[in-house]
Amino acid sequence: MxxxxxxxxxxxxxxxxxxxxxxxxxxxxxxxxxxxxxxxxxxxxxxxxxxxxxxxxxQQPQRGLGAPATEEVQEEEQQQEQEQEAPAVTDKGPYYVEEFSEPPMDWTYYLLSGDSRDFQLYTERDRLVFDIKGEYIWAYYTYDNYTYGDVRVDFRAKNLGNNNNNVSLICRVSERGWYEFNVANNGLYAIYRYTVSDNNFRELYSGGVANMRIGKETNDYTMICKGNRLTLGMNGVEIRTIEDNLFEEGFAGVGVSSFDGTPVLVEMEYVEISQP
Structure with missing residues (x-):
């Protein structure tokens, strides 16, 4: 027709x-x-x-119609269900034990030295893993929910890589600097005060750890910052206490560093933050 x-x-x-x-x-x-x-x-x-x-x-082109009211209600219900299913970020409090069953959302890592492409930090099998492929990488990991004047940090770590490294505890971390306790897997240790203004590590004390299990072994590390007293412990034994008055308050955390030997691979089973 x-x-x-x-x-x-x-x-x-x-x-x-x-x-x-x-x-x-x-x-x-x-x-x-x-x-x-x-x-x-x-x-x-x-x-x-x-x-x-x-x-x-x-013959006029028809305009698109809005979604029916029932579809809008369904979308709102789906959004509410997704929000309910999302894990809530809970405040763990200032003192708690982190066991790394999943990556913690309230910790932050940063590099003071080295190429980030040669460094990985991840959780695996309920362990926090510092995986370092490059030389002279200094990596730190801090709990950011609270700052502390007096604090104690304990953790258990296993060395799975090169012995030429440092395992670290840090306290009173701020924009001014921090205190740092370094223990190498060859049994030597040093306590430093790092100041940001001049990018300087000043050694406050150094020595050897007689009771450390050297090599690819597991050790328990302890740091106590209380008043002007700074204490390093290893495997339940106090190694050294010194005094310093520069820093009064800041974040607390842990770290691992490499030198001229790689790979460096350190697993932490837990980190406990407590009141000294």
């Missing part, structure tokens, strides 16, 4: 109307018939125009 163009039909009707008017104008006797004819043609024209408008409206 061939479609009819409403616009063409309207033009043809108007032309026919003009012809009829011309033919009927010659006889006054036919004026009543002419008037009736005009009224009929006028009604026909109005009907055709109305039909054209309806078809034109049907």
């Amino acid at each position: 061939i479609g009819i163009n409403p616009r063409g039909l309207l033009v043809a009707t108007a032309t026919m109307l003009a012809i009829l008017l011309a033919a009927c104008s010659s006889g006054n006797a036919q004026s009543e018939n002419l008037a009736a004819t005009e009224r009929a043609l006028s009604a026909t024209q109005q009907a055709l125009e109305a039909q054209q408008q309806r078809q034109s409206d049907q």
